[in-house]
Amino acid sequence: MNESEKKIVEFLKNQAEKAWEKNEPYLLSLAGSDLENNKIEYRTILSGERLKAFAERTQGEDTYKIVRHPHQKARIGILKYDAEFEFDISDQKLLSNKTLKNANENRNLLLLDFLDAISKLPDTDIDSIVLPTRVLLKLAGKR
Numbered sequence: 001m002n003e004s005e006k007k008i009v010e011f012l013k014n015q016a017e018k019a020w021e022k023n024e025p026y027l028l029s030l031a032g033s034d035l036e037n038n039k040i041e042y043r044t045i046l047s048g049e050r051l052k053a054f055a056e057r058t059q060g061e062d063t064y065k066i067v068r069h070p071h072q073k074a075r076i077g078i079l080k081y082d083a084e085f086e087f088d089i090s091d092q093k094l095l096s097n098k099t100l101k102n103a104n105e106n107r108n109l110l111l112l113d114f115l116d117a118i119s120k121l122p123d124t125d126i127d128s129i130v131l132p133t134r135v136l137l138k139l140a141g142k143r
Contacts (some may be wrong), residue, residue, distance in 0.1 A: 001058070004045040009058050011040060016078040018066045025067055025077025026067055028052060052076060107141040114139065 001009070012031060019026035030053055035042045059065050061081050069075035069087040079085055080141050118126060 005054075005058070007040060008035065008042055008045060008054065009063050009136050011035060011038065012055060012078055013064050013080075016080050019078075020080050023085075025079050028055060028066075028076040028078060031055075031076070032076070088128050107139065110133075111136075111139045 012026070015034065017029070024090040028051065033043065035051075042051060042054075049057075052057075055064075055076075055078060056066055059081075063081065064078050065081050065083075067077045067079055067085055067087070069077075070089060072087075075087065077085065077087070096116075118129060121129075
């Protein structure tokens with residue numbers, strides 16, 4: 001690990017320790033802007049590596065540890081290595097199977113309506129429409 005990377009690790013470790021004074025993790029979602037506000041050019045230093053991957057790679061006994069929310073994939077916290085923490089899910093409203101089924105049906109209807117609207121366009125217009133597969137998957141509720 002080079003000196004610049006060590007600077008990022010130290011920053012994350014310090015932020016985790018400060019957050020732990022309030023018995024909460026330092027959220028990784030805050031790290032990018034906090035690093036930039038402290039004039040640490042993490043994107044340049046990491047040269048393409050995502051901050052999440054870097055934090056996971058550098059976690060350890062002498063730095064910090066990563067905790068994840070069990071239901072919210074993007075909610076990632078950084079803790080002092082010796083701290084114990086679990087995200088509170090008791091206040092979270094989990095969707096019932098019926099609600100999920102209705103949401104999926106509505107999403108499928110929206111997708112079919114969208115495709116129906118496109119099908120009414122002239123062929124030249126249809127040929128010029130380019131949609132990333134990821135967008136279609138989101139519309140269909142598959143991602």
